[in-house]
Amino acid sequence: MAAASEASILWNPSPERASASRLAAFWNEARRLSARPLENYEQLHRWSTEEPGPFWALVAANCGLRLRVPWTEVVDDAGRMPGARWFSGARLNFAENLLSRSDDAIALISVIEDQAARQMSFAELSRAARGFAAWLGQQGVRSGDVVAALMPNSSETVIAMLGATMIGAVFTSCSPDFGVQGVLDRFGQASPRVLVCSDGYFFKGQKIDIRQRCAEIIAALPSLQAVALVSVCGLDSGGSPSVRSVDFEQCCANSPLAAEDTPDFPFDHPVYIMYSSGTTGLPKCMVQGAGVLLNHLKEHQLHCDLRAGQRIFYYTTCGWMMWNWLVSALASGATLLLFDGNPFYPDPAILWRLAEQHRLSIFGTSARYLAALEQSGTNVAGEFRLHDLQCVLSTGSPLPPERFDFVYHSIKQDVQLSSISGGTDLNGCFALGNPMLPVRRGELQCLGLGMSVEIWDQNGQSVIEQQGELVCTRAFPSMPLHFINDPDGELYRRAYFDVYPGVWRHGDFAEITAHGGLRVSGRSDATLNPGGVRIGTADIYRVAESLAEVEDSVCIGQDWQNDVRVVLFVKLRNGLELNAQLEDRIRRQIRAELSPRHVPTIILQTPEIPYTRNLKKVEIAVRRAVMGLPIPNLEALANPQALLHFQNRPELQA
DSSP, rough: OOOOOOOOOEEEHHHHHTTTTTHHHHHHHHHHHOOSSSSSSSHHHHHHHSSSHHHHHHHHHHHHOSSBBOOOOEOOOOOOOOTEEEEOOOOOHHHHHOOOOOOOSSEEEHHHHHTTTEEEEHHHHHHHHHHHHHHHHHTTTTTTTTEEOOOOSHHHHHHHHHHHTTTTTEEEEEOOOOOHHHHHHHHHHHHHEEEEEEEEEETTTTEEOOOHHHHHHHTOOOOOOOEEEEEOOOGGGGGSTTEEEEEHHHTTSSOOOGGGGGOOOOTTTTTTEEEEEOSSSSEEEEEEETTTHHHHHHIIIIIIIITTTOEEEEOOHHHHHHHHHHHHHGGGTOEEEEESSSSSOOOOOHHHHOOOOOOHHHHEEEEEHHHHHHHHTHHHHHOOOOTOOOOEEEESSSOOHHHHHHHHHOOOOOSSEEEEEEEETTEEEEEOOTTOOOOOTTBBBBOOOOOOOOEOTEEEEBBBSSOOOEEOOOOOOSSSSSSSTTTTTTHHHHSSSSSSSSSSEEEEEEETTTSSSSEEEEEEGGGGOOOOOOOOOHHHHHHHHHSSTTEEEEEEEETTTTTEEEEEEEEEEOOHHHHHHHHHHHHHHHHHHHHHGGEEEEEEEEHHHOBTTOOOOOOHHHHHHHOOOSSGGGBBOGGGGGGGGGOOGGOOOH
16 A cells, blocks of 8 residues: 555445444434534534533434333533533433343354354343343342453354343352453452453463463452352363362353342442552452443444344453443444454454454454554455444554554554544543544544544644643533542542542543544643653654564663653564664654654563553553663563563663
């Protein structure tokens, strides 16, 4: 593909596709309800944020939120953050919404690496979830109690979540590759009554036994009353982690809880406990309610054009919010493809083989995965027929323009590529895709409907085509209800509202483009500040990693002589060594494509770049390692040993 400018259009929906989209139908309804002219997306978005009551009421009705008791008021005061109340008077059952069908249509396709797929219909899923709900009730689990899962991304995890939320319990999960302390840092704050855990998980074809780890975790959680054990690896049941453990299949085989016996709950009843990455301290425990589902319905149906019967996939673990995001697609009547394991085992094409075999409509992954796929040389478009694929989603970190080129050149030309950005905090997106708008190189297509997003400069003024802090100026339904162990709300306020009282400061450094798209340049707490000018790290990564020799990179700002100097660490391809010529090329390329201020003062080679388990670079942890400071919660990192390469570097000493 020829080089293209960052603003160039790489894909446009056909008029037929745009007019037939779920968003187009919603837009027509909005025109009918609103006295405003809604002639373009900017006007539609402005209506959705300035009149949140009519907007979110239309989302609930149009996207199929199932309420047992209707609301008396959509929102009391959207200008109050935190503290706005949504859908007062409404009552619903969260699990009932996800079990949107009860027929023999396939609900779940579960795949563990290269093993045979397991399928489960909506009818089978409903019965298993109702059986598990009945078992939980027998264990004394009541509304508001916590059910935790230390599980791979499998059908059993979905069943556990549905069974828990069906009776009003709060569900929380971690990936089984977390160490003991990482799990206890999370579940220890949540105090679960029941734990669902696996005997192990698969990675690169190997069985990873976690039974001893589970035993240590169980022993350290005095709140536990029962444990349900899932046999994923088929390990000897004699190694069961606890005398209190019961086989999960037996739990689900209970007489199912009848539909008329499932209670309903207020809209703000707790559903999930989510955790921050915890790379700067103990993870925040965020309690979320049914507003998460409403926001997901909007994102799935209006921004991704998801429909009943279609098949959706996201490469995620149960320790990342994208698992919750994916599972909500059941509420739209879609089929979920669940995958657990290494996405490059037994070969780099495994996920695309599944995409072809299972006729995926939506394929979601991380920016880091797409970079690794490109480096592998895999030509997806040449190997697979992806006739049903309509949308590719990417998140976890900013997707550089060159990766847009790769998707359209090597995966599929006629596809909506949606780089999406939001966070665990809102369990959703601030900016994402749009089936009626073009995809521009290097940009997120649009701001999310109902999300009053602005970019503020250092003076707190809203700006366009200028980098600054991403903020949200009005409340939205998926905001956390509260944090655990935060009785007066101080931790909650400090997390989002300490800089701009009453305005959500998300912590992203970004820019709204002239045509309403978004470019994210990285975390604002990791932005560089040489000479007092703030610059984003993502811009530097994009340029440095465009060189053939550079496989990966991480950049920090180091305090130096009353200023900040930019230090770039590069991981080179196998067998290459950093030399003066390559350093010069990197600097010249960054200067030419960005600015003299972006040019790193020091460039150093490293064999490994540290990432969180959600595949996000950890600039702050690298900076602390360089400074010789302690790094809290190493359990949050996928490869904490990588930080050793940044400590005691003589080139960075005074």
